[in-house]
Amino acid sequence: MTEASTDVQTEALLRTRPVGAPADEEVAVELPVALTVNGISQAVMLATPADLEDFALGFALAEGWISHPGELLDIDTEARANGMELALTVTAAREQGLKLRRRQLAGRTGCGLCGLESLADFASLQPRHVQAGEVTRDALARAMAALARAQVLNARCGGLHGAGWCDADGTLRLAREDIGRHNALDKLIGARARGGVEAQVGTQGGFVVMSSRASHELVHKTAMAGVGLLACVSAPSSLAIQTAQSVGLQLWAFVRENRATRYA
Structure with a gap:
């Protein structure tokens, strides 16, 4: 079954054009979302503030901060003056690994590999081999x-x-x-x-x-x-x-x- 946002959540993610505009239009919310791991800042992304716990877990998996969901112990979502903070708590073993390969990312809605220090760092970001069945x-x-x-x-x-x-x-x-x-x-x-x-x-x-x-x-x-x-x-x-x-x-x-x- 496809999951959809609730009406309350939807309203929180949209803003109406200022009073006096020629027509009422809704605009998607974009704000900084900071991710910390065991109290250490790891990334700041520009995102729509919906499904943030999904975002935190998915980002941690995609970035290799954790290898499976069980290594993420807790996610605390807090509003800040200029955005949101997602405070992730991971296992001690994962925390140590992050200290050895810490990356600072400045997120954008475009694309990039922000925070990498060299082309060698980029070359090392090789995901695992995958396979898929045929589709029509x-x-x-x-x-x-x-x-x-x-x-x-x-x-x-x-x-x-x-x-x-x-x-x-x-x-x-x-x-x-x-x-x-x-x-x-x-x-x-x-x-x-x-x-x-x-x-x-x-x-x-x-x-x-x-x-x-x-x-x-x-x-x-x-x-x-x-x-x-x-x-x-x-x-x-x-x-x-x-x-x-x-x-x-x-x-x-x-x-x-x-x-x-x-x-x-």
Whole structure:
């Protein structure tokens, strides 16, 4: 069953244009979300403040801060003067590992590898090898159409990306939204893990569908989650294709208007 935001949550994530504007329009909320691990600052992302516990878990898994959900002991969400803070508590072993490979990230709604100090650091960020079963173009089209219907916030204000988890036949099972495409995928990864779906489960059948272009970070995060197929509505980048090929991930793009192209 596809999960949707409640009316209360939806209202909290939208703002109305100032009084006196020619028409009433709603605008998605974007604010800094700081993530700390055992009291140590690790990242600041610009995100839509919905499903933040999903975001925290998904981000931690995708970044390699933890290897499975059981290593994340607690998530404390606190409002700050200029945004939100997600205080993660992890096991002592994971805390020690983070101290050895600490990364400082300055998040954006665009793309990037902020916080890496060298090209060697980038080269070391290789996700595990994945695999996927075959899917039909009809299944991809069905999944993309279902994702569009599931984006309740985007339907009201525009500007938000969606990430969905689908069965092999294109049935949408779970969806998340955010103003940043990579944040939406982190939320989806976290939601799957929080629901008891281990990262390794479903690699032979299920797949991720995205309402965005296919960028390197989406391929990387999908592979880190153990998922073997990513389908996007828009174009891929050269690095996304290269990364997908290197880890065995099926990469589909331009999934729209009765077409779909496989790039890896």
